[in-house]
Amino acid sequence: MKKVAIIAQTKEGQLSDASKQLISYLSSFKPESIFIVALGEVKFSSIAASSSVDVVHLSDGLWCDTATVQPLVSALDGYSVFGIKSIQVDNLLSLLASISSNEFVSGIQQLQYVSGSYSINKSIFSGKASLSLKTQTASYFSFNRNFDFSGNAEFAEQPIKSSSTLTPGSASKSTIKSLKPITGSIPLPDASLVVGAGRGLKDPGNWTIVEDLAKALGAATACSKPVSDLNWRPHHEHVGQTGVKISPNLYIACGISGAIQHLAGVNGSRVVVVINNDPEAPFFKHADYGIVGDVNDILPRLTKKLQSH
Ligand SMILES: Cc1cc2nc3c(=O)[nH]c(=O)nc-3n(C[C@H](O)[C@H](O)[C@H](O)COP(=O)(O)OP(=O)(O)OC[C@H]3O[C@@H](n4cnc5c(N)ncnc54)[C@H](O)[C@@H]3O)c2cc1C
Structure with missing residues (x-):
């Protein structure tokens, strides 16, 4: 070169x-x-x-x-x-x-x-x-x-x-009217650690367990499409075929079934950990590590363990 x-x-x-x-x-x-x-x-x-x-x-x-x-x-x-x-x-x-x-x-x-x-x-x-x-x-x-x-x-x-x-050329057809960076969170495309959650969380009020785990890890948070469609989470967190493509070193997917459209956005991840209470959830076939269990039980335990280190 x-x-x-x-x-x-x-x-x-x-x-x-x-x-x-x-x-x-x-x-x-x-x-x-x-x-x-x-x-x-x-x-x-x-x-x-x-x-x-x-x-x-x-x-x-x-x-x-x-x-x-x-x-x-x-x-x-x-x-x-x-x-x-x-x-x-x-x-x-x-x-x-x-x-x-x-x-x-x-x-x-x-x-x-x-x-x-x-x-x-x-x-x-x-x-x-x-x-x-x-x-x-x-x-x-x-x-x-x-x-x-x-x-x-x-x-x-x-x-x-x-x-x-x-600087913008005189022939420029675009004018930036405003630019509002999203602050206070790690941008998903740049994140090397991501905790994603899906409809298995059941209610937007339950997201504290996801945010606590992400905070303990220093990770960005992501979600599946239905979650952002329901306005449980902002649209910039939606990953998948129609959302952001991520390729972190670690992706922890919580209460996400593993539909092909979701996988299309996350299969560049180096290590995938899936937490789901259904042992037949399709996501397990694409996981490096799987935990069969309830997110309400597993996530706080993981967070506590990380905080004690
Ligand atoms: C054209 C098109 C484009 C799409 N693009 C995207 C996209 O970009 N991204 C995307 O994500 N989806 C996309 N979808 C939607 C996709 O097909 C799935 O419907 C969606 O990914 C499912 O979201 P989910 O896994 O959160 O919900 P669900 O399919 O409802 O799965 C919830 C999971 O949570 C588990 N669960 C429930 N309770 C608990 C608990 N207490 N503890 C642990 N686990 C639990 C369940 O076993 C289940 O596996 C698209 C669909 C279409 C048709």
């Missing part, structure tokens, strides 16, 4: 931990230059990386505006561009790839780079099959959220060589 560009997420002006891991992982290929496209505010002045770094800052919400991102296409010419899969990142990468008539490969689970070509493994058909492909032409890539970036060398902090901000 000669020139590497990275779509990086920021939080309160700092690089997210996942973005730092991605930069460190790609630095281990010793690229001659690194170009960061930072989504969100930039308050950092150096980055741990193998070589000098240029940064361009793209304001929140403008990643879907063709006229605004247009100048990035020429700036990224000759770069291999990487991000970590999320709706926002995949949207931007596919937009850039289509403007530049390049290929985009999303959801990489394994990657090898040998003599100018990439060998890639990824899952397809909602995890029902895996695909191996070799490409010399693709320039835009997103890694699956649970890609293992660990085990790479630590790099010294490099001062940022140049920093600029991409």
Whole structure:
């Protein structure tokens, strides 16, 4: 990899931990230059990386505006561009790839780079099959959220060589009228631990046992579709075919039957634990660990155990 560009997420002006891991992982290929496209505010002045770094800052919400991102296409010419899969990142990468008539490969689970070509493994058909492909032409890539970036060398902090901000182009057709970040909870697509609950909880008032377990673990909360349709939980927590796709290291599914539409959003999880009082619940077939029992009994016991450690 000669020139590497990275779509990086920021939080309160700092690089997210996942973005730092991605930069460190790609630095281990010793690229001659690194170009960061930072989504969100930039308050950092150096980055741990193998070589000098240029940064361009793209304001929140403008990643879907063709006229605004247009100048990035020429700036990224000759770069291999990487991000970590999320709706926002995949949207931007596919937009850039289509403007530049390049290929985009999303959801990489394994990657090898040998003599100018990439060998890639990824899952397809909602995890029902895996695909191996070799490409010399693709320039835009997103890694699956649970890609293992660990085990790479630590790099010294490099001062940022140049920093600029991409503002909406005059031809821009989009105007951000307001942006209200959801605060106080871990965003689901970024979460490495998720506790999800379904109709088995019976009543929105029973969600305290789910929230207590999530808090004890430092996890995000999720739900099945009927739960958000019933307004028991907000719609941004709904995971599945028609909701958010998650790929945490651990997903604990509580009182969820395991319908195929729900599985389509969670089968990127590394380890799945299912808690259900019906031993025949379909979800058990897709679980790494299963607990047959009542959520009202099991969840408080798990929380208590975690709190005592
Ligand atoms: C086009 C389409 C798209 C859809 N998209 C989605 C989607 O994106 N996401 C999604 O989730 N669904 C989606 N669905 C709905 C999906 O088919 C299921 O209906 C839904 O996932 C079921 O939700 P649930 O498991 O919470 O509820 P239920 O099917 O009612 O299951 C509740 C489970 O809780 C268990 N339970 C009950 N009491 C307890 C207890 N005390 N302790 C422990 N366990 C208990 C039961 O044994 C049962 O397994 C979609 C459906 C369609 C048709």
